[in-house]
Amino acid sequence: MSETMPQAPQKKLVISDKVMIEMKDVHKWYGQFHVLKNINLTVKQGERIVLCGPSGSGKSTTIRCINRLEEHQQGQIIVDGTELTSDVKNIEMIRREVGMVFQHFNLFPHLTVLENCVLAPIWVRKMPRKEAEELGMHYLKRVKIPEQAKKYPGQLSGGQQQRVAIARSLCMKPKIMLFDEPTSALDPEMVKEVLDTMVSLAEDGMTMMCVTHEMGFAKLVSNRVIFMDRGEIIEQNNPHDFFDHPQNERTKLFLSQILHH
Amino acid sequence: METKTTFTPHPELPPPANTVGAVGWLRANLFSSPANSLLTLFALYLLWLLLPPALEWLLFKATWSGTTRADCAPGGACWVFIKMRFGQFMYGFFPEPERWRVNLAWILAVLGILPLLGKRNPLRLPAAVFMLFVYPLIAFVLFSGGFGLAPVETSQWGGLMLTLVIAVVGIAGALPGGILLALGRRSKMPVIKTICVTFIEFWRGVPLITVLFMSSVMLPLFLPEGMSFDKLLRALIGVILFQSAYMAEVVRGGLQAIPKGQYEAADALGLSYPKAMGLVILPQALKLVIPGIVNTLIALFKDTSLVIIIGLFDLLNSIHAATVDPNWLGMSTEGYVFAALMFWLFCFGMSQYSQWLERRLHTGHKR
Ligand SMILES: Nc1ncnc2c1ncn2[C@@H]1O[C@H](COP(=O)(O)OP(=O)(O)OP(=O)(O)O)[C@@H](O)[C@H]1O
Ligand SMILES: [Mg+2]
Numbered sequence: 332m333s334e335t336m337p338q339a340p341q342k343k344l345v346i347s348d349k350v351m352i353e354m355k356d357v358h359k360w361y362g363q364f365h366v367l368k369n370i371n372l373t374v375k376q377g378e379r380i381v382l383c384g385p386s387g388s389g390k391s392t393t394i395r396c397i398n399r400l401e402e403h404q405q406g407q408i409i410v411d412g413t414e415l416t417s418d419v420k421n422i423e424m425i426r427r428e429v430g431m432v433f434q435h436f437n438l439f440p441h442l443t444v445l446e447n448c449v450l451a452p453i454w455v456r457k458m459p460r461k462e463a464e465e466l467g468m469h470y471l472k473r474v475k476i477p478e479q480a481k482k483y484p485g486q487l488s489g490g491q492q493q494r495v496a497i498a499r500s501l502c503m504k505p506k507i508m509l510f511d512e513p514t515s516a517l518d519p520e521m522v523k524e525v526l527d528t529m530v531s532l533a534e535d536g537m538t539m540m541c542v543t544h545e546m547g548f549a550k551l552v553s554n555r556v557i558f559m560d561r562g563e564i565i566e567q568n569n570p571h572d573f574f575d576h577p578q579n580e581r582t583k584l585f586l587s588q589i590l591h592h
Numbered sequence: 593m594e595t596k597t598t599f600t601p602h603p604e605l606p607p608p609a610n611t612v613g614a615v616g617w618l619r620a621n622l623f624s625s626p627a628n629s630l631l632t633l634f635a636l637y638l639l640w641l642l643l644p645p646a647l648e649w650l651l652f653k654a655t656w657s658g659t660t661r662a663d664c665a666p667g668g669a670c671w672v673f674i675k676m677r678f679g680q681f682m683y684g685f686f687p688e689p690e691r692w693r694v695n696l697a698w699i700l701a702v703l704g705i706l707p708l709l710g711k712r713n714p715l716r717l718p719a720a721v722f723m724l725f726v727y728p729l730i731a732f733v734l735f736s737g738g739f740g741l742a743p744v745e746t747s748q749w750g751g752l753m754l755t756l757v758i759a760v761v762g763i764a765g766a767l768p769g770g771i772l773l774a775l776g777r778r779s780k781m782p783v784i785k786t787i788c789v790t791f792i793e794f795w796r797g798v799p800l801i802t803v804l805f806m807s808s809v810m811l812p813l814f815l816p817e818g819m820s821f822d823k824l825l826r827a828l829i830g831v832i833l834f835q836s837a838y839m840a841e842v843v844r845g846g847l848q849a850i851p852k853g854q855y856e857a858a859d860a861l862g863l864s865y866p867k868a869m870g871l872v873i874l875p876q877a878l879k880l881v882i883p884g885i886v887n888t889l890i891a892l893f894k895d896t897s898l899v900i901i902i903g904l905f906d907l908l909n910s911i912h913a914a915t916v917d918p919n920w921l922g923m924s925t926e927g928y929v930f931a932a933l934m935f936w937l938f939c940f941g942m943s944q945y946s947q948w949l950e951r952r953l954h955t956g957h958k959r
Contacts, residue, residue, distance in 0.1 A: 439854065455864075499861070500861075
């Protein structure tokens with residue numbers, strides 16, 4: 332694990348008082364199955380939150396509710412001051428401000444890397460193509476693969492694809508970035524390059540919510556670790572106390588399982 | 593054990609003689625196993641039986657020059673028949689002095705389509721706009737008259753021209769129609785979904801002949817007295833509705849093959865539904881089902897010949913009509929061979945185009 336551990340952030344990380352995401356008493360069901368139970372969560376601007384927990388505990392569902400890839404049935408979710416309702420215009424507005432990176436990258440295979448990046452700025456933000464391409468190249472440089480701009484996603488390695496996916500999200504200049512296990516589909520030697528990219532995002536003050544099993548990353552970058560089990564938030568704390576002095580029995584069990592590997 | 597300390601590359605050797613060249617090809621493709629050798633010999637025997645008489649009839653003993661039935665020599669095809677009736681086969685009863693209009697329409701179509709074939713071509717966009725919005729109007733005026741051109745009734749249209757009109761209009765209507773129906777069938781809105789499912793299942797359930805027959809015989813019964821609309825137009829609508837239903841199912845197959853992650857990534861970027869479909873999902877889905885789409889288009893092209901049932905004179909019906917002409921009795925073999933050749937040329941062309949398109953759209957290995 333220590334090999335893949337990225338460098339500690341250099342800059343002082345600031346968390347402002349502005350609330351970016353607020354989940355109040357959120358419940359969600361899949362049919363009869365109660366996936367999310369009374370989720371309450373407030374995320375402030377500049378926070379870097381890591382969500383962890385056993386498989387099936389509802390981590391993905393939680394962050395997918397934030398940009399309405401999943402619909403919650405009870406409670407309130409307010410993102411950047413706008414409440415998520417079934418109003419399509421509201422949903423699209425929130426999605427413009429919230430970037431998302433998936434476990435399986437989900438790049439568009441029929442478009443080149445640069446076209447992947449400029450698609451949303453051009454069609455959603457109505458940016459002129461030239462300006463969008465400059466922006467796209469800027470973020471591709473940032474994730475350190477400008478030379479791949481003209482290639483198709485199918486021609487890149489997994490780590491490169493995930494960095495393109497991050498660049499694609501950044502091109503929308505989102506206020507919040509959501510990551511759903513961004514490194515779990517990658518070979519070990521590519522995990523670092525993706526984590527490094529995420530660390531540098533954190534250094535720039537991006538508000539981030541990240542589902543991950545990379546505990547090294549959680550310790551270094553996050554300011555809060557949230558532990559979920561069976562659809563509930565069981566415990567949340569700063570990484571230091573979370574890892575060294577877990578309070579709940581289930582958290583202790585979970586940590587002993589993943590750390591003694 | 594001895595270890596090499598210096599690296600000397602192994603010299604490059606030519607491949608064994610019996611794996612390359614003509615001998616190698618024969619071994620690999622025709623005689624790779626005893627069973628294959630037997631099949632090859634059998635195929636050669638069949639060709640030896642069939643090819644000489646066919647070529648004799650088609651070419652060597654055929655009559656090429658002359659003007660009447662009397663010039664035809666026995667034992668071979670009489671292509672004089674095709675030559676003398678060529679105008680009718682191409683244009684039907686389109687008045688002879690006006691036939692340049694049909695030719696002009698086809699030339700314009702070719703000129704409009706050519707720039708669309710290049711990959712990155714500055715003329716692509718104007719050509720596409722021209723073909724989509726301007727060309728249909730020009731072609732309509734050229735065919736039916738107006739703006740100083742003598743009017744030509746649709747009942748005078750015929751031959752290959754009519755076949756192509758039905759096929760092109762059918763394709764231009766069925767492709768977008770099918771896409772919309774396929775999207776509708778996958779819609780989350782129950783009303784839209786039900787309408788699309790009902791529509792597709794209804795039109796797929798009836799034979800095209802019935803549709804054409806109803807459009808020409810039954811529909812007028814329901815229309816108010818004195819109101820009639822063009823027989824060709826009715827046939828075109830029938831063809832479009834019928835083929836849209838088939839196309840919808842082909843396109844739906846493509847939509848289902850697109851991973852959920854693609855929809856989610858498009859949504860997560862804030863793309864609206866039409867943009868997500870038009871920019872992300874459909875380009876991939878349609879590319880996947882090019883073989884199925886072309887299959888349907890080829891079937892559509894050949895099914896145009898069913899308009900014979902409502903008395904339109906398409907290519908096949910024009911040829912049929914010529915073979916029953918007392919002056920040219922006994923020419924049906926020549927006629928139908930010619931019809932088959934024309935249909936095959938167009939269908940083969942579509943097939944080749946689709947394969948070229950698939951190669952061009954290939955963007956590296958799959959996810
Ligand atoms: N579309 C769905 N329909 C029904 N049940 C679902 C659906 N998606 C997820 N679930 C169930 O909801 C529960 C929570 O799923 P979720 O994907 O949020 O878990 P997770 O914490 O992200 O797990 P993992 O670590 O395996 O990704 C699981 O038990 C899962 O089986
Ligand atoms: Mg998950």
